[in-house]
Amino acid sequence: MHYDQARWADDEAYESLLVEKREATVEPGGSEDAPLPDDLTRDSLSLPAPAEPELARHYTRLSQETYGVTSGPFPLGSCTMKYNPPLLEDVAADPAAAVHPDRPVETIQGTLEVMATLQDWLGRIGGMDAVTLQPPAGAAGEYTGLLIAKAYHEDHGNDRDEVIIPDSAHGTNFASAAMAGFDVVELPSAEDGRVDMDALAAAVGESTAALMLTNPNTLGLFERDIETIADVVHDAGGLLYYDGANLNALLGRARPGDMGFDVMHYNVHKTFATPHGGGGPGAGPVGVVSDLAPYLPEPHVREVRSASASDYELYEPEASIGKVHGFHGNWLVLLKAYAYIRRLGDEGLADASAKAVLNANYLAEQIDLEIPYGPFHHEFVASAGDRDAIDVAKHMLDFGVHPPTTKWPELVSEALMTEPTEVESKDTLDRLAAAFAAASAAEASELQDAPQRTTAGRIDQVEAARNPRLSWHALDGAE
Amino acid sequence: MTDTERGSPYAPHTVAETRSMLDEVGVENEEALFDVPESVRFDGQFGIEARSEPATRREARRTLARNDDLVSFLGRGHYAHEVPSVVADLASRSEFLTSYTQYQPEVAQGFLQALFEYQSMLVELTGLEIANCSMHDRATALGEAATLATRVRETSGSTVLVPELVRDEQLAVLENYAHGGDLSIETVPATDGTVDLDALEDVIDDEVVMVYAENPTVRGTIEENLEAIGDLADAHDALFCLGSDPVALALLEEPASVGADVVVGDAGTLGLGQAYGMGHGLFATRADFLRQVPGRLVGASTDESGRRAYTLTLQTREQHIRRERATSNICTNQAWVALRTAMHVAWLGPDGLLELAEDCVRNARELAARIDEIDGLRAPVHDRHHFREFVVATDQPADVIREGLHEEGFAIHAIGEHRLQLCVTDANEHATDRLVAALREVA
Numbered sequence: 001m002h003y004d005q006a007r008w009a010d011d012e013a014y015e016s017l018l019v020e021k022r023e024a025t026v027e028p029g030g031s032e033d034a035p036l037p038d039d040l041t042r043d044s045l046s047l048p049a050p051a052e053p054e055l056a057r058h059y060t061r062l063s064q065e066t067y068g069v070t071s072g073p074f075p076l077g078s079c080t081m082k083y084n085p086p087l088l089e090d091v092a093a094d095p096a097a098a099v100h101p102d103r104p105v106e107t108i109q110g111t112l113e114v115m116a117t118l119q120d121w122l123g124r125i126g127g128m129d130a131v132t133l134q135p136p137a138g139a140a141g142e143y144t145g146l147l148i149a150k151a152y153h154e155d156h157g158n159d160r161d162e163v164i165i166p167d168s169a170h171g172t173n174f175a176s177a178a179m180a181g182f183d184v185v186e187l188p189s190a191e192d193g194r195v196d197m198d199a200l201a202a203a204v205g206e207s208t209a210a211l212m213l214t215n216p217n218t219l220g221l222f223e224r225d226i227e228t229i230a231d232v233v234h235d236a237g238g239l240l241y242y243d244g245a246n247l248n249a250l251l252g253r254a255r256p257g258d259m260g261f262d263v264m265h266y267n268v269h270k271t272f273a274t275p276h277g278g279g280g281p282g283a284g285p286v287g288v289v290s291d292l293a294p295y296l297p298e299p300h301v302r303e304v305r306s307a308s309a310s311d312y313e314l315y316e317p318e319a320s321i322g323k324v325h326g327f328h329g330n331w332l333v334l335l336k337a338y339a340y341i342r343r344l345g346d347e348g349l350a351d352a353s354a355k356a357v358l359n360a361n362y363l364a365e366q367i368d369l370e371i372p373y374g375p376f377h378h379e380f381v382a383s384a385g386d387r388d389a390i391d392v393a394k395h396m397l398d399f400g401v402h403p404p405t406t407k408w409p410e411l412v413s414e415a416l417m418t419e420p421t422e423v424e425s426k427d428t429l430d431r432l433a434a435a436f437a438a439a440s441a442a443e444a445s446e447l448q449d450a451p452q453r454t455t456a457g458r459i460d461q462v463e464a465a466r467n468p469r470l471s472w473h474a475l476d477g478a479e
Numbered sequence: 480m481t482d483t484e485r486g487s488p489y490a491p492h493t494v495a496e497t498r499s500m501l502d503e504v505g506v507e508n509e510e511a512l513f514d515v516p517e518s519v520r521f522d523g524q525f526g527i528e529a530r531s532e533p534a535t536r537r538e539a540r541r542t543l544a545r546n547d548d549l550v551s552f553l554g555r556g557h558y559a560h561e562v563p564s565v566v567a568d569l570a571s572r573s574e575f576l577t578s579y580t581q582y583q584p585e586v587a588q589g590f591l592q593a594l595f596e597y598q599s600m601l602v603e604l605t606g607l608e609i610a611n612c613s614m615h616d617r618a619t620a621l622g623e624a625a626t627l628a629t630r631v632r633e634t635s636g637s638t639v640l641v642p643e644l645v646r647d648e649q650l651a652v653l654e655n656y657a658h659g660g661d662l663s664i665e666t667v668p669a670t671d672g673t674v675d676l677d678a679l680e681d682v683i684d685d686e687v688v689m690v691y692a693e694n695p696t697v698r699g700t701i702e703e704n705l706e707a708i709g710d711l712a713d714a715h716d717a718l719f720c721l722g723s724d725p726v727a728l729a730l731l732e733e734p735a736s737v738g739a740d741v742v743v744g745d746a747g748t749l750g751l752g753q754a755y756g757m758g759h760g761l762f763a764t765r766a767d768f769l770r771q772v773p774g775r776l777v778g779a780s781t782d783e784s785g786r787r788a789y790t791l792t793l794q795t796r797e798q799h800i801r802r803e804r805a806t807s808n809i810c811t812n813q814a815w816v817a818l819r820t821a822m823h824v825a826w827l828g829p830d831g832l833l834e835l836a837e838d839c840v841r842n843a844r845e846l847a848a849r850i851d852e853i854d855g856l857r858a859p860v861h862d863r864h865h866f867r868e869f870v871v872a873t874d875q876p877a878d879v880i881r882e883g884l885h886e887e888g889f890a891i892h893a894i895g896e897h898r899l900q901l902c903v904t905d906a907n908e909h910a911t912d913r914l915v916a917a918l919r920e921v922a
Contacts, residue, residue, distance in 0.1 A: 005586060024829035026730065027837075035730070035840040036864055040701055042733040046603060048596075049828030052565055059569040059822060065589030068577035076579060083489050084577050087532050096543040100553040101756030103890055110545035111755060117542075124525040136615040136757075137811035139798070147655060175798035175808035179626075181659040184803045222514045252523035254515045269811060273489070277815025278590040279580040279612065279775060281757065284811075298651075323651035326618030327557065327756020330813075339539055344487055345529025351486025354509035358492075361512055362500040375514045397586055405582075408799075425491040426500055449783070455588040456789075457782035464780035464792040468769060470609055471599040475779060475787075 003400030005454045006064035022049040065455040066278070067402060073424050073432050075363070077379045077405035077417025078170065078218060080248045080270030082352075087343060088274060088336035097335055101327040105313050111331070112312030115301045118338045119285075125341075125349070126244070126264055127257025128287030132296045134329040138245060141265025141284025142176035142212070147321045148263055148288060148295040149210045149239045150180060155295075155319060158237065160209035166195060168219065168409040170245060173212045182209060189411055193219045193373040200232055208238035215242065215259065216249050218409045218417070220360065220376030230260025239263060239292075244284075247271045248421070249357060249378035252350030256287075263288045268337035275336075283333040294319040299328075353378070355422035359429060363420050366433035369440060372412055379419035381412045384440060387447065389414040392439045394458060395450035399435035488532075549890040550910045551753065554868040554902025555697050556617065556646050557745070558724065559753040560835065561905045566750055566822040575818060580775070580811075584790040585782070591789035594814060595777045597821035604728040605742045605763040606735025611774040613746070613813040614760025617722060618649040620743035621691065622656025623762065623773045623807055627741065628689035628718040629660050630771045630806070636688035636717070637662060640679070643669045644696050645722075662688065672700035672861030672870070676707055685715050693722035694731055698900065699843060699868030700861050701731060709738025724748040725761070725824060727866055730836035740765055749827075750819030752906075759813030759820065770796060773807030775814070835905065839867045842903045842911075847871075849915050850901070855922045860898065868902035870894065875922060883921030889914055 023046045029038030050058060068074075074081035091097075099108050119131040135141040146163065153160045163177040166187045177184050185203050190196035194217065204211070211233045216222045223229060233240050242256040242264035248271045256264045268274050269282030276282070288296065299314035344352065356378040364371055369382040382404075384392045393403030393416070405417040416436075420429060442450070451457065469475065492500070497509075506512055530538060570576075574589070581587035594612050601610035614620035625639050639657055641650065643666045650664065657664055667690075668678040674692055683690065690712040694702040702708070705721070712719040721739040723731070725746050734742045747758030764772060770793070778792035798805040824832060843865040847858040850871055859869035873880055877893035884891055889910075892900040903911060 022829050024833045026833065035837040036701070040703065040732060040864060041730055042736070045729055045829045045833055047600060047829040047832065048825050049830070050825055052563075052826065055822070055825055056565055056569060058825075059593070060572070062589030062593050063569070063572040063574040065587075065592075066574040066578050067583075067586035068574040068579075070573040070577050074579070076582075079579055081577075081579060084573075085489060086573075087535060089571060089576070090536060091539040094540055094543050096540070096546045096548070097755075098559075098753040099546055099755050100551050100559075100753055100890065101557050102553050102555060102892060103549070103551070104885075107547040107549060107885065107890065108755075110543040113542050113545060114539070121525070121527055124527065127521070136619070136813075137809070139808040139810045140615060140619070143808055171797075171799035171802050171805070172808050172810050174802035175805040178803040178805075179656070179659050179808050181661070224514065224516055227516075227518060250513075250515070252525070253510075253513050253521060254519050255521050258521060259519045267811075275576040275815070276579045276811070277576055278578045278587070278594075278818065279814030280811040281615075281759070281813045281816060282811040322655055323618070323648055324655060325756075326616045326646065326649050326652055330615075330757045331755035332757055335539075339535055341527060342530050342538065343532065343535045345527050346523060346525050348487045348529050349525070349527070350523045351490060354512075355487065355490040355492055355497075357512045358497070358500055358504070358509050361504045361506075365503050375512070377513065393583065394585065397583060402579075402586065403583060422487055422490040426496045451585050454585040456585045456786070457784050459584050459782050459788045459790045460780045461790060461792070464778040464790050465795075468776075468792060469779040470776055470792075471595070471602040473599070473602065473608075 003398065003453050007455045008061045008065060021046040072400050072402065073420065073428050074402040075404055075418045075420040075432060076402060077419045078245055080419060080421055082273050082421040083423040084273050084275040088339045091339040092332045092335045109312055112301050114335060114338050116303050116312050118334055119301060121341050122266055122285055123287055126266065126287045127255030128264060129290040130293035130296060131285050131287045132300060133285045133334050134297045134325050135265065135284040135286055136325050136330045137280060137282045138265055138267040138284040139172040139176055140324055141286045142172055142243065143179055144286045144297060144324045145241050145263040145265055146176055146180035146182065146210065148292050151295045151319060151321050152292055153209055160207055162207040163209055164203050164211045168217055168411055169212060169214060170243060173243060193221050193411060194223050195225065195229055197225060200229065204232055204236035204238060208236050210239040210241045212241040212243060214246050216246050216377045219373040219381050219411065220379045221373055222377065226259045245270060246378065249353060251353035252346065253353060257289065263292055268333060272337040273340045274333050281330045281333050283330045283337065293317065295321050297321055297324050352422045359420040359422060359424055363418065363429045363433060366430065367436040379417060381409060382416045382418060383412050384414035384416055387414060387440060389416050391447035392416065395439035395442055395447050396435045397451040398453045399438060401432055401435045549888055550907055551890045552901045552903065552907055552914060553890050553892055555892060555900060557756050558748045558867060558904060559906055560726065560749055562750060562752045562823065563826050566819055566826060569822055570819045575815065581791055588789060591777050593818050593821055595779065595789050597817045598777060600821055600824050601761060601763050604725055606733040607742060607763045608766035609769060609772060610763040611772055611776055613817045614762050614774055614809065615813060616758050616760045617743055617745040618652035620760035620762045621649060621722065622653050624720045624741045624743055625653060625657050625662060625689055626660050627768060627771055627773065629662065631768050632688050632716060637686045639664050639689045639691065640667050640683065640687055641691045642667050642674050642693065644698055645693060646697055672696060672698050672863050673702050674704065674708060676704050679708065679711055683711055683715055687715055687717045689718045689720055691720045691722065695727055695866035698861065698870050699865045700863040701866055705732055705737035713738060725820065726836050726839060729832045746820045747816045750823035751816055759816035771806055772796065774809050774812060838905065842908055843867055843869055846901065846903050846911055850918060853919050853922055856918065867904060868900055871899040871901060873897045873899055873922060880922050884917055887917040889917060
């Protein structure tokens with residue numbers, strides 16, 4: 001296993017785009033060519049000005065210094081870094097998809113048909129009665145779902161201001177609840193890593209607006225008591241929210257709607273293979289049971305059937321929470337998710353989950369680290385033991401693989417949260433296991449010096465935070 | 480032949496490999512790995528039929544072909560300039576497209592540097608010291624600005640002031656963000672298409688945490704009193720938040736010079752093209768608010784050998800560390816669109832970008848003058864300078880004209896009973912002669 005990532009930093013021309021800028025001057029007002037009076041314009045503008053061939057090389061080099069799923073395995077726990085088929089890009093690049101959001105509905109029936117179809121499919125996959133595509137990311141989906149819960153309770157004359165969240169949940173759950181104006185009640189996990197039923201019984205009450213759960217949870221464990229959990233929450237008058245981050249574990253095996261969840265979000269950039277793009281855009285559609293459908297964001301797409309054809313329209317649900325995106329969400333991402341689901345169909349989706357769960361279990365068999373919780377599904381959380389999980393991760397980089405998520409969830413000490421997804425072959429998993437083995441057996445000094453074969457060596461995070469340099473003005477040699 | 484013939488085409492397992500992996504794990508089949516109680520088991524029948532790759536492509540194309548092929552003169556907050564081929568090509572390099580948020584910066588230097596460059600370009604364009612990697616869109620960026628205002632203000636307040644002329648949709652998003660932060664929204668009347676300064680003076684008080692204005696406005700008018708608006712906000716210890724976009728920022732007054740504390744907007748105006756409203760939220764602010772900024776920030780540092788290196792920084796503001804006390808819930812953002820914006824800005828360079836912006840003024844002025852010559856139409860309605868777009872007064876009902884133009888292959892806004900709005904950019908400028916001819920027929 002030998003790996004070297006591209007490293008262009010020694011090229012003297014490398015940072016020229018940052019420091020060598022050209023200044024353009026705005027034509028002074030009053031002169032013949034002036035577009036506007038002086039007092040409405042700025043004076044000048046300094047920006048890089050590479051010729052197109054230089055630009056092409058600059059960004060090609062930057063891409064070579066970026067590790068993606070097409071570079072190698074990417075078992076980043078909770079992130080579902082599966083292969084992103086170029087088919088999806090092809091479909092989204094169709095010029096017919098490039099429409100303005102204010103186009104009258106009768107002129108964009110194709111776009112609306114795709115959206116209505118995707119709403120329908122996501123509803124079937126999640127066991128939900130209605131789906132909105134507007135939330136532009138998973139956290140935005142959480143926020144949307146919680147606004148719906150809030151509106152529902154207010155409509156029923158209930159002043160419920162608490163959202164219960166397990167301690168092992170994604171950080172976004174807590175932040176979304178706070179943004180929606182709720183107080184967070186943190187639920188400790190039971191010894192087996194699942195929801196502590198006694199703690200839950202003690203936590204629910206007249207103030208409970210919702211319980212947010214990820215299932216399987218962040219340890220990869222299915223909440224076996226999910227039906228009882230649903231009863232406890234519903235009996236207290238609360239709603240059950242499903243965080244869809246781990247849906248790739250369950251496709252075709254179980255549906256949140258059947259488990260008693262009332263509202264959920266889907267991460268199409270995880271489960272449905274739309275590319276993460278270095279941090280987005282994603283999309284976080286939200287599904288709800290029929291009682292909550294009147295609260296969905298507006299506008300919502302629906303099909304209007306006549307004898308001869310299907311037409312589609314936009315309308316405002318009767319008790320809509322309003323809007324969570326300025327227009328219709330991340331349309332191009334939704335279009336990619338539509339293409340992926342259509343390509344796979346029932347069998348493909350079910351197989352994706354089967355192979356994702358098989359891959360996690362197979363990889364776990366091949367590595368020597370302790371995995372305290374199980375049985376797990378699409379991901380497992382190993383412990384780096386007496387090693388620092390971050391050190392182990394950095395050394396794994398030297399073997400040409402991306403490491404797992406580190407130090408989270410905190411229920412496992414020195415956590416290495418590992419999610420290989422269905423796209424890795426047995427050979428690749430063996431290679432990953434070898435990287436785990438080599439990194440966790442390395443000498444302490446080797447670990448501290450890692451990584452060696454990547455574009456940058458270990459980066460000084462303290463310096464970055466203590467002396468924030470956030471633009472080229474702060475760089476040496478910049479004007 | 481694999482066993483995935485009817486399974487996922489992207490799972491590479493052969494039958495033999497699957498068997499040997501199952502043996503290694505010690506189970507008979509994959510189903511045995513699902514620890515799911517019988518009572519909630521699902522039979523896997525969604526009723527979604529799989530398609531081959533060509534069939535998927537054909538079906539999507541056929542469906543999207545139901546969209547009418549119209550030349551769009553639409554604007555009002557979603558603008559799309561022509562995207563250079565080289566930008567689309569470079570952005571689709573799979574390393575960029577398939578990478579993740581840069582939690583392992585040592586293998587993500589390329590994307591981090593590109594985002595650092597994006598941040599730097601926005602710092603240059605706004606004159607403010609900090610720009611983050613992106614928010615979801617302009618509307619959510621505005622919502623984030625309102626919550627930022629409540630955090631940085633020393634005394635509590637209750638109100639956000641917004642101009643009368645903003646999109647309803649944007650206001651609806653802001654209302655949700657403001658509601659979570661116990662804020663209410665009040666509108667400031669407009670006079671002839673821009674903020675009415677006297678009205679603002681009447682309505683502003685010490686309860687106001689933020690004053691929002693747009694330049695250009697949703698009607699394409701250029702605000703003439705930005706500095707006065709900024710001064711009024713300042714006098715009441717309110718943040719001044721300005722909405723704009725990277726093209727307008729290249730020419731119009733620099734936000735920092737008129738006292739803006741936050742700039743929001745759609746930066747996807749460059750680099751992405753029409754995308755049914757998808758874009759990416761520009762968010763820039765002053766260095767004073769560094770610890771309160773929402774979203775991702777890329778900073779320069781050094782690696783262990785002392786070389787320049789980039790990394791996400793000040794992450795203690797963010798949800799994965801600070802949870803319910805985070806500055807925002809944002810996690811996945813619009814990073815790849817920010818990459819495209821940066822590429823487009825670099826491709827244009829300062830001269831190209833400025834020229835593009837100047838054309839937004841000249842083309843709107845020229846088109847308005849030509850339309851004003853048509854019987855039954857008057858343009859521009861507002862006696863202001865315009866950027867990209869302008870309002871047209873009509874004798875005939877505006878909807879009739881809009882529908883007539885639709886028949887001729889154009890999409891335009893009807894914003895009132897006798898009001899049209901037209902937006903002209905490098906993407907539709909080639910069709911202005913035909914548009915004018917069609918208007919002459921229809922209006």
